[in-house]
Amino acid sequence: MLFKVEMDVNIPLDYDPARLDELKAAEKALSQELQRAGKWRHIWRVAGQYANVSIFDVESNAELHDLLMTLPLFPFMDIRVAPLCRHPSSIHEDDR
Amino acid sequence: MLFKVEMDVNIPLDYDPARLDELKAAEKALSQELQRAGKWRHIWRVAGQYANVSIFDVESNAELHDLLMTLPLFPFMDIRVAPLCRHPSSIHEDDR
Amino acid sequence: MLFKVEMDVNIPLDYDPARLDELKAAEKALSQELQRAGKWRHIWRVAGQYANVSIFDVESNAELHDLLMTLPLFPFMDIRVAPLCRHPSSIHEDDR
Amino acid sequence: MLFKVEMDVNIPLDYDPARLDELKAAEKALSQELQRAGKWRHIWRVAGQYANVSIFDVESNAELHDLLMTLPLFPFMDIRVAPLCRHPSSIHEDDR
Amino acid sequence: MLFKVEMDVNIPLDYDPARLDELKAAEKALSQELQRAGKWRHIWRVAGQYANVSIFDVESNAELHDLLMTLPLFPFMDIRVAPLCRHPSSIHEDDR
Amino acid sequence: MLFKVEMDVNIPLDYDPARLDELKAAEKALSQELQRAGKWRHIWRVAGQYANVSIFDVESNAELHDLLMTLPLFPFMDIRVAPLCRHPSSIHEDDR
Amino acid sequence: MLFKVEMDVNIPLDYDPARLDELKAAEKALSQELQRAGKWRHIWRVAGQYANVSIFDVESNAELHDLLMTLPLFPFMDIRVAPLCRHPSSIHEDDR
Amino acid sequence: MLFKVEMDVNIPLDYDPARLDELKAAEKALSQELQRAGKWRHIWRVAGQYANVSIFDVESNAELHDLLMTLPLFPFMDIRVAPLCRHPSSIHEDDR
Amino acid sequence: MLFKVEMDVNIPLDYDPARLDELKAAEKALSQELQRAGKWRHIWRVAGQYANVSIFDVESNAELHDLLMTLPLFPFMDIRVAPLCRHPSSIHEDDR
Amino acid sequence: MLFKVEMDVNIPLDYDPARLDELKAAEKALSQELQRAGKWRHIWRVAGQYANVSIFDVESNAELHDLLMTLPLFPFMDIRVAPLCRHPSSIHEDDR
Numbered sequence: 001m002l003f004k005v006e007m008d009v010n011i012p013l014d015y016d017p018a019r020l021d022e023l024k025a026a027e028k029a030l031s032q033e034l035q036r037a038g039k040w041r042h043i044w045r046v047a048g049q050y051a052n053v054s055i056f057d058v059e060s061n062a063e064l065h066d067l068l069m070t071l072p073l074f075p076f077m078d079i080r081v082a083p084l085c086r087h088p089s090s091i092h093e094d095d096r
Numbered sequence: 097m098l099f100k101v102e103m104d105v106n107i108p109l110d111y112d113p114a115r116l117d118e119l120k121a122a123e124k125a126l127s128q129e130l131q132r133a134g135k136w137r138h139i140w141r142v143a144g145q146y147a148n149v150s151i152f153d154v155e156s157n158a159e160l161h162d163l164l165m166t167l168p169l170f171p172f173m174d175i176r177v178a179p180l181c182r183h184p185s186s187i188h189e190d191d192r
Numbered sequence: 193m194l195f196k197v198e199m200d201v202n203i204p205l206d207y208d209p210a211r212l213d214e215l216k217a218a219e220k221a222l223s224q225e226l227q228r229a230g231k232w233r234h235i236w237r238v239a240g241q242y243a244n245v246s247i248f249d250v251e252s253n254a255e256l257h258d259l260l261m262t263l264p265l266f267p268f269m270d271i272r273v274a275p276l277c278r279h280p281s282s283i284h285e286d287d288r
Numbered sequence: 289m290l291f292k293v294e295m296d297v298n299i300p301l302d303y304d305p306a307r308l309d310e311l312k313a314a315e316k317a318l319s320q321e322l323q324r325a326g327k328w329r330h331i332w333r334v335a336g337q338y339a340n341v342s343i344f345d346v347e348s349n350a351e352l353h354d355l356l357m358t359l360p361l362f363p364f365m366d367i368r369v370a371p372l373c374r375h376p377s378s379i380h381e382d383d384r
Numbered sequence: 385m386l387f388k389v390e391m392d393v394n395i396p397l398d399y400d401p402a403r404l405d406e407l408k409a410a411e412k413a414l415s416q417e418l419q420r421a422g423k424w425r426h427i428w429r430v431a432g433q434y435a436n437v438s439i440f441d442v443e444s445n446a447e448l449h450d451l452l453m454t455l456p457l458f459p460f461m462d463i464r465v466a467p468l469c470r471h472p473s474s475i476h477e478d479d480r
Numbered sequence: 481m482l483f484k485v486e487m488d489v490n491i492p493l494d495y496d497p498a499r500l501d502e503l504k505a506a507e508k509a510l511s512q513e514l515q516r517a518g519k520w521r522h523i524w525r526v527a528g529q530y531a532n533v534s535i536f537d538v539e540s541n542a543e544l545h546d547l548l549m550t551l552p553l554f555p556f557m558d559i560r561v562a563p564l565c566r567h568p569s570s571i572h573e574d575d576r
Numbered sequence: 577m578l579f580k581v582e583m584d585v586n587i588p589l590d591y592d593p594a595r596l597d598e599l600k601a602a603e604k605a606l607s608q609e610l611q612r613a614g615k616w617r618h619i620w621r622v623a624g625q626y627a628n629v630s631i632f633d634v635e636s637n638a639e640l641h642d643l644l645m646t647l648p649l650f651p652f653m654d655i656r657v658a659p660l661c662r663h664p665s666s667i668h669e670d671d672r
Numbered sequence: 673m674l675f676k677v678e679m680d681v682n683i684p685l686d687y688d689p690a691r692l693d694e695l696k697a698a699e700k701a702l703s704q705e706l707q708r709a710g711k712w713r714h715i716w717r718v719a720g721q722y723a724n725v726s727i728f729d730v731e732s733n734a735e736l737h738d739l740l741m742t743l744p745l746f747p748f749m750d751i752r753v754a755p756l757c758r759h760p761s762s763i764h765e766d767d768r
Numbered sequence: 769m770l771f772k773v774e775m776d777v778n779i780p781l782d783y784d785p786a787r788l789d790e791l792k793a794a795e796k797a798l799s800q801e802l803q804r805a806g807k808w809r810h811i812w813r814v815a816g817q818y819a820n821v822s823i824f825d826v827e828s829n830a831e832l833h834d835l836l837m838t839l840p841l842f843p844f845m846d847i848r849v850a851p852l853c854r855h856p857s858s859i860h861e862d863d864r
Numbered sequence: 865m866l867f868k869v870e871m872d873v874n875i876p877l878d879y880d881p882a883r884l885d886e887l888k889a890a891e892k893a894l895s896q897e898l899q900r901a902g903k904w905r906h907i908w909r910v911a912g913q914y915a916n917v918s919i920f921d922v923e924s925n926a927e928l929h930d931l932l933m934t935l936p937l938f939p940f941m942d943i944r945v946a947p948l949c950r951h952p953s954s955i956h957e958d959d960r
Binding site: 289290291348349350352353369371373374 | 385386387444445448449465466469
């Protein structure tokens with residue numbers, strides 16, 4: 001099941017740079033792990049903003065929520081979620 | 097180059113059903129043609145709404161604009177466009 | 193899987209009253225059928241508005257979308273959907 | 289009498305973790321007490337956000353207000369309240 | 385129990401004047417009846433707009449909803465409802 | 481002359497509790513003094529929020545402004561003001 | 577007493593031109609009459625829009641409302657009103 | 673050339689009172705100087721808010737910008753600017 | 769003097785195509801005339817929308833307003849205007 | 865390929881002035897370098913605000929994003945991006 005998840009990241013100006021780098025590294029590692037597992041199907045950067053548009057492929061709302069809660073940068077994020085489903089015009093078999 | 101394009105479709109209640117079916121059929125045909133051509137990379141239905149989230153893969157802003165202008169349902173649409181680019185965490189080679 | 197679905201109904205002033213009554217009757221019948229089937233778990237009226245707050249219990253985003261598309265009053269509605277999941281404080285077993 | 293209450297929780301990044309855990313534990317205990325008392329009829333997590341959608345069942349606006357004021361996390365919350373009432377299509381006897 | 389109810393009235397430019405006068409007369413009659421009954425405790429005109437701010441005094445959300453549904457001008461209205469309760473600073477005994 | 485004044489109070493989480501209690505006490509005292517003087521005609525709590533809806537009865541915009549400026553909690557408030565006047569349907573003599 | 581009144585005028589595309597010219601002429605005549613009477617102290621056009629920013633000088637909210645209700649173009653207007661008062665920095669004696 | 677300039681002033685709660693008084697005095701002095709010079713044609717207080725509505729009379733956008741940049745309270749302000757011009761109904765010769 | 773002018777064009781679905789083509793042709797002719805005169809310095813299409821972002825170079829607010837009023841498509845437009853001035857970082861001499 | 869980029873700059877009141885001057889100098893230097901390179905085609909100041917409207921001329925979304933990320937003031941900015949393309953009425957050859 002697919003969800004559009006938009007994440008805007010807001011880092012306080014005075015946040016500890018070293019700590020932030022750790023969080024970013026952990027975020028990247030987890031994101032890539034979830035991408036390899038097929039959960040985090042797409043992640044694109046929104047040009048000009050510290051934000052991304054992602055497509056998650058999960059079994060349930062709960063799984064989506066649990067995944068997002070584990071993101072190291074979750075506390076810095078404004079997140080908007082929209083449930084998606086197959087479009088009648090789509091030619092892609094797996095674009096459920 | 098990727099763009100997120102969100103299309104909300106608003107059909108007047110008293111619109112001619114037969115004419116609408118023609119437009120929808122033409123829209124589907126053109127959409128599938130563009131998907132096969134790789135221009136319209138993804139199209140998902142937003143659950144609960146007559147709207148879609150799409151990812152277009154085009155050479156320029158102008159090409160994106162020209163494609164969207166040819167959509168039979170364009171006059172019925174509220175469209176929002178966001179330019180995307182590769183996310184540093186993405187593991188997908190072609191997710192430019 | 194639970195979804196909050198908020199439906200605002202906007203009927204044009206000059207809409208054919210008889211036709212509207214038919215649609216409302218059909219809407220009520222379908223709603224009650226879906227409630228009995230456990231799909232439409234809750235429906236409440238928002239005091240002072242021609243709108244409802246509903247909780248749907250479905251297997252997937254697609255099922256939610258398909259159900260909402262069949263509602264006779266769908267063309268008159270502004271719909272907002274939010275995916276829900278079990279709250280860690282909930283004491284209700286089935287409040288998945 | 290039912291009310292939809294939506295609570296968005298905003299915890300400052302630098303808030304004392306230990307103090308926060310105490311507050312969260314107290315919040316959960318009070319919430320479950322109110323759920324058992326039938327006052328807090330439903331609480332669901334909004335997928336992807338530190339927010340919940342709740343249905344309260346109280347005798348009056350004042351009772352609702354007093355209950356919400358006692359929530360340990362109240363100072364961290366943006367709260368939106370909508371008064372609900374029985375929907376003519378509802379099949380649930382107690383869904384006043 | 386008190387509710388703030390704000391009503392913005394939008395009359396189409398081409399609406400039948402005679403019919404509108406009937407509706408307005410019926411609206412005024414019903415409003416005054418409800419005011420005498422103590423249900424519609426206050427009604428003020430918002431300066432510069434075809435809108436009012438009202439305070440209703442009812443037993444429940446349902447009663448509020450039913451009253452508002454009977455207003456002849458209901459179909460022309462955008463309505464916003466906020467539940468009120470006694471303010472700790474209020475010196476008025478009956479300002480529940 | 482009547483004005484609707486809506487006051488949302490936002491207290492920083494780390495504000496000195498003792499100082500806040502003083503301010504609240506002073507606010508209550510001044511509010512009740514103005515109520516007794518007939519200037520602050522109504523004050524209701526908005527259920528679920530640290531906010532009130534008030535009706536002021538003053539001689540001019542300037543008097544309203546000066547009164548609001550003297551409120552001890554003014555610096556913590558988001559205030560919205562709407563000028564009111566007698567509604568043609570009102571049955572209350574003094575609801576100018 | 578001064579009020580800022582902002583008026584956005586929305587004329588339907590298919591409105592009878594001759595009738596509109598009559599309304600505009602009547603609006604201009606009444607506006608100039610009120611300006612000469614000192615009630616309509618200022619009227620400026622917002623560059624690029626069919627809208628104006630005006631300053632009214634009236635005795636009460638009610639007088640403001642009554643004046644605005646008499647404007648021939650009132651039914652075509654979105655109006656926003658803000659009560660003004662003398663600014664402590666103002667050097668103009670009559671800029672109450 | 674006239675511009676409507678709306679200034680909302682937001683002073684942090686913990687800002688140094690003495691420093692603020694200096695800034696306010698400097699702001700008042702500069703404002704009155706510009707008023708005497710005819711640049712700052714009108715300044716009114718918005719009742720109930722730490723905000724003003726002003727009309728500036730300047731030779732160009734650049735002059736407006738430079739003037740506003742010199743305001744001691746500029747860093748505390750949210751400013752909205754709308755270019756104005758003579759209204760066809762205006763009877764005031766100098767209300768360019 | 770430069771102004772950013774954003775124009776969203778909304779054509780009713782049932783508008784007479786022939787009449788619209790005439791208006792569009794007249795709009796294009798006038799636009800190009802103003803561009804050649806240096807008044808309409810830039811006009812760009814917003815990708816995906818029937819809207820443009822333009823930069824006007826005029827002597828005054830009034831001239832801007834008068835020009836925009838003459839646009840054949842003005843009645844179909846939502847227009848937003850922002851006054852611009854030279855940026856301290858600009859290297860372009862004439863980018864007043 | 866052209867993009868409209870709007871940048872609102874928000875500097876905390878207590879930010880180190882010396883450090884800010886360094887950042888501003890670096891921002892100006894980089895901006896002028898990009899302007900000379902033809903990437904940053906236009907930059908205008910929005911009158912009355914610490915904000916600019918810019919037109920970027922880049923090869924791709926990615927190039928736009930990378931450029932904006934290098935701006936020393938990026939962390940202080942709210943940025944909005946709109947992809948532009950040649951308007952059919954434009955007389956400028958290079959206004960792609």
